[in-house]
Amino acid sequence: MKGIPTVLITVSPEVSGQMRPPRALYPKGFKIGNSLGKPGMRELQKAVLQDALKLLTVDTRPGSIITHDFPEYGEYHEPPHVRK
């Protein structure tokens, strides 16, 4: 097995960051339970999934999390923080 490239979509970037995922997208301010957006918002869900998949094709720093804004989500939820 040579390995399969992965991309994580996370709404808890600090928590996920501890695991140092190879590639990860944080849709900024999305609440837990809304990794791709809200129910029925297919265009938003598609935009998030496309942005995540595109991380496969660009040079990201392994272990880092890329933040993208999706204003159409319309809300901001503070993600959980890791106790230092």
Next chain:
Amino acid sequence: MAIARKCVPFTPFDGELAKSTVAIVSAGGVHRKDQEPFNISDELGDLTYRVLLEDVASTDLKVTHHHYDHSDADQDINVVFPIDVLRDLQTEGFIRDVAKKHIGYMGYTMQLKAMYEGTAREIANEIDKGSRADAVILTGG
């Protein structure tokens, strides 16, 4: 924590998205309604996973997970398991294909070693065998 922090298990992606097959592996507690639900009464977490085949209907999926509010996923599973979104991307030619197999598991455990050395490897092998995936989208809740 037993998980190595020094090395990121990075696998390069050599292809093009339009020629790639994509699988979903979700920690959001997703399974088919006719599959055994995850055991949320076990305080240590459920280490099992469910295989979801390519033709699974999104309306046949549900979430069993008690560590996040999945009321939105109950309305539209795509908010944590974007199977219909992936199909749209295939129709539009953004990706080549939806993988033959996808995985749902419950991303909560107090048994990190067993998850990392057992379940995670089993899931990776499951995807490696017969899913034909060139890449995997990972989601949580």
